[in-house]
Amino acid sequence: MSFTNKNQGYALIIVLWTIVILSIILTSLVDEVSLNTMLVSNNLQQKRTDQVAVSGVMLGINQLKKDKTDYDTNNDQWTKVIEGELNNLKYKVRIKDIGSKFNINYNSYQLFYSFGWWNRELEKRLKQGLISDLVLMKDSFGKDYDQAEKFLTTYGKFNLNTDRLESLKQLMLSLQINEFQTGLVIDYLRKQRKQNNMFRNIDKLDKLYLKGLAASTVEKIEPYITTKGRININIARQELLSAILSQQLRVGLDSSHLYINKILNYRQENGIKNLNNLQRIMSVKKLEAIKPYFTVTSHYFLITTKIFSGSNNFKKEVKAIVKRKKKNNQWQVKILRWQE
Incomplete structure (x- = not known):
């Protein structure tokens, strides 16, 4: 080549x-x-x-x-x-x-006892401190979590008239209010409850005079407290209504169901525009007993x-x-x- x-x-x-x-x-x-x-x-x-x-x-x-x-x-x-x-x-x-559910952090444990998924071990967990989200209790509820979620929430303010005072103590300590100031408020509220005295609005707290109570303490807790009900009675589940009425009205099971059916029928036909509408189906005394738990607004x-x-x-x-x-x-x- x-x-x-x-x-x-x-x-x-x-x-x-x-x-x-x-x-x-x-x-x-x-x-x-x-x-x-x-x-x-x-x-x-x-x-x-x-x-x-x-x-x-x-x-x-x-x-x-x-x-x-x-x-x-x-x-x-x-x-x-x-x-x-x-x-x-x-x-x-x-x-x-x-x-429009029970607040797991605040409501009385007695309201939960009618639910099969509630147990005392859950109370021990809650005594460790307030929880920010119900999902943090998922392991504690186990297989009952989905059922519990239908009735429990962590949203809403602490009700001065009805909620657990130990929860208010936890709340105040989490707001870095010292134990002395916290004790003054808790002891005062406990005394008021024993005397069946009700707070109609939180403005009364501004006028609260307790020896040693700082004005800053009231200012710190005011955004987190209320005297009004959290649960919309127009939307709340029947089982939740039953738990409240059975405890507050102190009536038998049959009478409790009678009032519940009246409420369910009334809200379906008319809508409860004001809690005082319920005077048409129950006495003023009975209405006053359940009013602290309810509202008509979501x-x-x-x-x-x-x-x-x-x-x-x-x-x-x-x-x-x-x-x-x-x-x-x-x-x-x-x-x-x-x-x-």
Whole structure:
């Protein structure tokens, strides 16, 4: 083979290898571009999904703000599912009252004894301190957790007239109020309860005079206490009503069921707009006995937004726990917790 032919052969090999290398590089570039395009597309899709989820929660909040009444029932507009479509995604928004339950931190243990899932070991756990979320008790409840969750919550303020005084002590100590100041308040409240004296509003605390009680102590605890009921009587479960009425009215089982049925029928037909409406079905004395536990307004809600693709494939779920209160005759809603 001549020298020229050899050079031509080498040149051909070099060209072929160059083509192969360029092809590999080009393929890699194409794959990288495709990957980047896919990542960008997925990122945009995720952003759209997140936007719809946030929009769903805001729809729920706006629904709560639009409520025109001071009382809430299971027939209110906010109890209806909100459905729609945005950014080619479908959404469903549900709002649920989660405050009309017993507060596991505060309510008397005696109210829990009628429930089969309650036991004294749970009381020992609670004596260790207040819990911020019921899920922290999941291991303690074991298989009964789902059932207990229907009736228990950690949301709501301490009721000066009805709740466990040892819980107020735990609360005050957690607010870094010293034991002397805490003892003054606890002893005073215990004395008032023995005399069957009721606090009608927390303003009375401002005028409270106890030797050695600091004004700063009252200021610290005021945001966490109330004299009003936490449980919306229009929405509370029947078993919860039964637990309260059986204890407070001190009547037999048959009489308790009679009053419960009257309440259930009345709230279904009319809606209880004011607790005094119940004078139509029970005496003033009996009504006064249960009033400290109840309200007709819901304050704590769970807003759940579920996102689906156009073909109804599940994409995402967002949960927001919110608190609603009225100020200057308008509802204000504050997000307390966000879960994705």
